[in-house]
Amino acid sequence: MVKKLSQQLWIKRKEADKYFFSAKANGYRARSVYKLLEINKKFNLIKENISVADLGAAPGSWSQILADILFSKSKNSKSKIYAIDVNDIKPIENVIIFKKDINEFLTENNSIKAKSLDLVLSDMAPKATGHRFTDQVRATDLVEKAIVFAQNYLSLNGNFVCKLLGANTNDNLIKCIKKHYKYVKLFKPKSSMKDSKEIYLICLSFNNLQ
Numbered sequence: 001m002v003k004k005l006s007q008q009l010w011i012k013r014k015e016a017d018k019y020f021f022s023a024k025a026n027g028y029r030a031r032s033v034y035k036l037l038e039i040n041k042k043f044n045l046i047k048e049n050i051s052v053a054d055l056g057a058a059p060g061s062w063s064q065i066l067a068d069i070l071f072s073k074s075k076n077s078k079s080k081i082y083a084i085d086v087n088d089i090k091p092i093e094n095v096i097i098f099k100k101d102i103n104e105f106l107t108e109n110n111s112i113k114a115k116s117l118d119l120v121l122s123d124m125a126p127k128a129t130g131h132r133f134t135d136q137v138r139a140t141d142l143v144e145k146a147i148v149f150a151q152n153y154l155s156l157n158g159n160f161v162c163k164l165l166g167a168n169t170n171d172n173l174i175k176c177i178k179k180h181y182k183y184v185k186l187f188k189p190k191s192s193m194k195d196s197k198e199i200y201l202i203c204l205s206f207n208n209l210q
């Protein structure tokens, strides 16, 4: 079967992608693992004995590296890692997996205790439809949900990282989020494709005010 040109270009880009190969060689499920490693190197978020939620966790590379870092030194670590995604995530040792929509955690929920997390990470992205406006609306909706999730589940001084896509980087959002955290910054990891519109919102030290 002849592949479409767009498919061929996509494969070519992937083949040329050193992060993709490196992730594969090291047993990580996605190249995104390097984005979290860069974020952590810069902001030092993954500390011993923390409770963390990984939103939009499938296929699981962020949860893999969280488990590696948090459980490699001590098998008796008190850390808790919750991985949430609408899609399947194959089991990862020391990770509690919820195959659920983020929405299910915004209403009353007993799976994770409110105000119990030290770190919330969101790499959620909607399935692309190819229709720019629809994709943008869906991406914005996920960002808003991740922000509400962080407000519900973070403990005082907790940290929040959220992927933003395109127009989500607007000033209003940043202004609004600054009311809830001591330090807010945008960060583009080198391992994020240059031509991709993604950037990460880094929010440190949650003040627990609603």
Ligand SMILES: C[S@@+](CC[C@H](N)C(=O)[O-])C[C@H]1O[C@@H](n2cnc3c(N)ncnc32)[C@H](O)[C@@H]1O
Pocket: 029, 030, 032, 033, 055, 056, 057, 058, 059, 060, 061, 062, 063, 084, 085, 086, 087, 100, 101, 102, 103, 123, 124, 125, 126, 127, 142
């Ligand atoms: C870019 S992938 C995440 C990759 C992941 N960080 C990793 O390293 O393996 C984005 C994920 O967001 C998930 N997602 C999209 N909408 C969601 C929703 N409403 N609730 C939970 N997860 C969602 C998708 O299913 C997809 O797996």
